[in-house]
Amino acid sequence: MKHPVLDHKIDPKKAATYEKAVERVMAMSEQEMLAFMPERHYARFCECPKCYGGVQGYEVFAWRVERPEELKCKFCGTVVHPNPAYPEDQVMSGKNKLGETITHRFYYNPERKMQHFFTDHVAMYKRHWLMSQCRALGAAYQATGKDEYARRVALVLDRIAQVYPHYAVMSVGGMPVRHFKFAASQNPPYRWDEGKWGWHAPSDDMPAGVIECYDLVYDSPAFDKLSQERGYDVRKKFENDFLRDTFAAVSAHPNHVNNYVAYLSVAAHIGRVMGEPRFVHWAFHWMKQNVYAGCFYDGMWHESPSYHYMTTSGLRSCFESVRGYSDPPGYVDPTDGTRLENLDPDKDVAFWAKVRHAPEALDFPNGCSTPVHDTWGGTRASKPRDQTVSTILPGFGHASLGRGAGPNQMQAQLHFSGGYGHHHLDNLHLTLFAKGREMLSDIGYTWTSIRWWTTSTFSHNTVTVDGKDQAGKSSDGDLLWFFPDSHGVAVVEADGQRGYGHIEKLDTYRRLLVMIPVSDADAYVVDLFRTRGGSVHDWLLHGDADEDMSAACSLPLSQKLARMDAKGVKAYELMRDVQSAQAAEGLNVTF
Ligand SMILES: [Zn+2]
Ligand SMILES: [Zn+2]
Structure with missing residues (x-):
């Protein structure tokens, strides 16, 4: 198999630029360069012990390769490491999968009861820098054919194969306080906040960036020369001790239907570069699952319009990673019993065409997504329209009564979905769009300290019962009627009783909307909301979320x-x- 297998978009005319980009790393000795690959797992998050600025220890420090041991706070400007005021005089030990004892040093702030792993945080910046250099070295090799560049990459990949088996699986914790601890188990599947190569399972353990470097230099004689020096096959060791192990860790997870699917394309790349068709089949299977099992039958992703676009954008690059792929001659996959031949996702996953544009069915006349669940208000997904009619996504659970042309387009939308992640407690919510604007809004996605309000039942145009929020999970509404246009009149009714399944003796919770035209320009909406059971019913209308009313x-x-x-x-x-x-x-x- 001829490498590179992947299209790296290298332009040989830019050889001088590629060579210039690797001058610094080439000026280092091989030993100096290899010291940038950490021997232990890095610490993903680290707080500034002086000011505790920023959020959750995320990208708090400025780091430069010119001063590779130094961490300088972006918020207060303090060089916190190395700094005698913050000595790493505490020790944390644990065991890796091989049973070896691994030791991390840290500074402890008793006032905050917080550990600071500066050296291990520096290791993250060093590793990221080194991998970016490898990518640049691979490009320089492809553009010039000079083996000295390929040798540097081969050395780094060999170094990874040496250190990675000794990494411990570490956990970083969730919000609001991150930590750095040995994972309870060193065996996959890792929990969501754990990793061995990465820090966020399962996606981050797939070695994005590394496999591309391997592909760029795979055919170089540098590997054969290094294998002679080392006395083992450097390519095989890297594949067996690193690539196969990371793939095994990721694929140990039972489910890969999620909204951050890009790592599936990395799995496909590993399979293609290594010549391991099993990996490509695995990746393609989960890409298809995200389409078929992750979306409702109307093509809508199970969470929200914004997450629909995030996921389908990842899926688009996933499908590109396998487009045109063929299995080696004679190969039949032992798991799925099929052969892949000149793979064309558009043909082989026909539902994908429907999925890509599914949320547009509910777009406002101005082309913005209806801001339901965690959807950013003002997300413009399609072109403004001249004409509006009634539409529905019955699988997702959202109907839009619509009519009118130009500035007189109008929509009354009834929402009756369940909760499948990034949802709001919003059954039987009404959104009204008329005269070019939202008149009754859903606030949509927010990252604020009162996010609880924007997801609560109370912030929606619906009825709350006994001052309580709806359930969220297992709260799917039932569509009772939908007449898109009967002599100009449109009707929808849905039952949302499951949303209040936890209110005893609530036996009716349903909403009927009727849109009735009075002229070409205008219509009115009849809203009949029937609730029986519970003691307090609040019928809420919130007005426009963009302008005062x-x-x-x-x-x-x-x-x-x-x-x-x-x-x-x-x-x-x-x-x-x-x-x-x-x-x-x-x-x-x-x-
Ligand atoms: Zn600071
Ligand atoms: Zn909402």
């Missing part, structure tokens, strides 16, 4: 209260300037 009520209202009586309901605490009235006789509110 006002509303006038036909009933005489009470004195303004600065805050609502919260009665132990957290969401009520956010209700300010509250006025009330008895509404037994009915009322009008003009927006």
